[in-house]
Amino acid sequence: MISGKERRRARRGESPEEVQFPVTPMLDMAFQLLAFFVLTFQSPTSEARLDLYLPTTPVALPGAFRGQARVTPPKRSEMDLENDLRIRAEADDLGDLKSIRLGETPLPDLEALADRLRRYSAVMEGRPLRVRISADDRLRYEEAARIIGTCNAVGVASIRLADPASAEGTRDRP
Amino acid sequence: MAYRDRSRAEGSFQLNLTPLLDVVLQLITFFMMLIHFGGKIEGATASIRLPMAPSALPTGDLGLDRLVVSVDAKGRLIAEGSTMEGASADAWWSEQARKRTAGLSTLGRKNEELPTLVVVRADKAATFGSVRGLLSTAQGRGFARFTLVVLRGRQP
Known part of the structure; x- marks a missing residue:
């Protein structure tokens, strides 16, 4: 649609008014954004993390020496310990994973472990699933990380590391 | 003109x-x-070859109070540019815990577990015992929050 102004201009034989798009501010902004992204750029990586919460053992509470001793209920972590599922991993002489058990059930591989943990998770009906991993010290960390990662993948809420040497892994401390 | x-x-x-x-x-x-x-978690070094684990959390949102340590293939602790083992590693953990506990005391938060997140980069060839020993030592000094840095692997 030709406007009246353009029609008059065309009648007079003048060339239509040139529309100037102000590119400069846009370019300024674009370069600033580019500079920001270039400066904050970190190359993509497959690094990821496995979170562990290992609460410390409760220590003697201060205040008891003035005759103000209080009966303190056991920490929730201590009460939960009994309900943890126990994963036992044994290593061969080279540090490779020789066998893995969930409770008393031997499992062929980590996929079976994941499958079983998923079924436990379904049985728990939304309650947090907790596991305690007890592995031989000579087990390679790579294998241990795969076990921890498997637990993580199936949505285990809490992972504890137990000392295999201490009373068949009943200790909470790693 | x-x-x-x-x-x-x-x-x-x-x-x-x-x-x-x-x-x-x-x-x-x-x-x-x-x-x-996401980018690399701090403390990356070529000497540590990370293990691969399924479904690990992405990096980022690690909080401000972090302590990054590495464990080499021989199970030695690498922190702040030096390699330690045995008593020197224990002393280092004690020192780190003491500094942080002093900071918490200044804020009036005594007898609390340390809020510091310990970021552990352990070599995949290290033994589980050495990593567990490190976690145990740190836990004994009051650290409770740990994150193990791994490479994201396939789902089980």
């Missing part, structure tokens, strides 16, 4: 900004897309 007339006669110089703008906007799009893929 003579100058203007001459310039008109020779043809004005116009910088074509469109392709430049196209490239710049494409670069911005590229960087914006990559920014969400």
Whole structure:
């Protein structure tokens, strides 16, 4: 649609008014954004993390020496310990994973472990699933990380590391 | 004006900004897309070969109070540029815990577990015992929050 102004201009034989798009501010902004992204750029990586919460053992509470001793209920972590599922991993002489058990059930591989943990998770009906991993010290960390990662993948809420040497892994401390 | 007339006669110089703008906007799009893929967690070193684990959490949101340590293939602790083992490693953990406990005491938060996140980069060839020993030592000094840095592997 030709406007009246353009029609008059065309009648007079003048060339239509040139529309100037102000590119400069846009370019300024674009370069600033580019500079920001270039400066904050970190190359993509497959690094990821496995979170562990290992609460410390409760220590003697201060205040008891003035005759103000209080009966303190056991920490929730201590009460939960009994309900943890126990994963036992044994290593061969080279540090490779020789066998893995969930409770008393031997499992062929980590996929079976994941499958079983998923079924436990379904049985728990939304309650947090907790596991305690007890592995031989000579087990390679790579294998241990795969076990921890498997637990993580199936949505285990809490992972504890137990000392295999201490009373068949009943200790909470790693 | 003579100058203007001459310039008109020779043809004005116009910088074509469109392709430049196209490239710049494409670069911005590229960087914006990559920014969400996450970067390396601090403390990366070529000497530590990380293990692969399924479904680990992405990096980022690690909090401000962090303590990054590494464990080499021989199970030695690497922190603040030095390699330690045995008593020197224990002393280092004690020192770190003491500093942080002193900070918490200043804030009036005594007898609390340390809020510091200990970021552990352990070599995949290290033994589980050495990593567990490190976690145990740190736990004994009051640290409770740990994160193990791994490479994201396939789902089980």
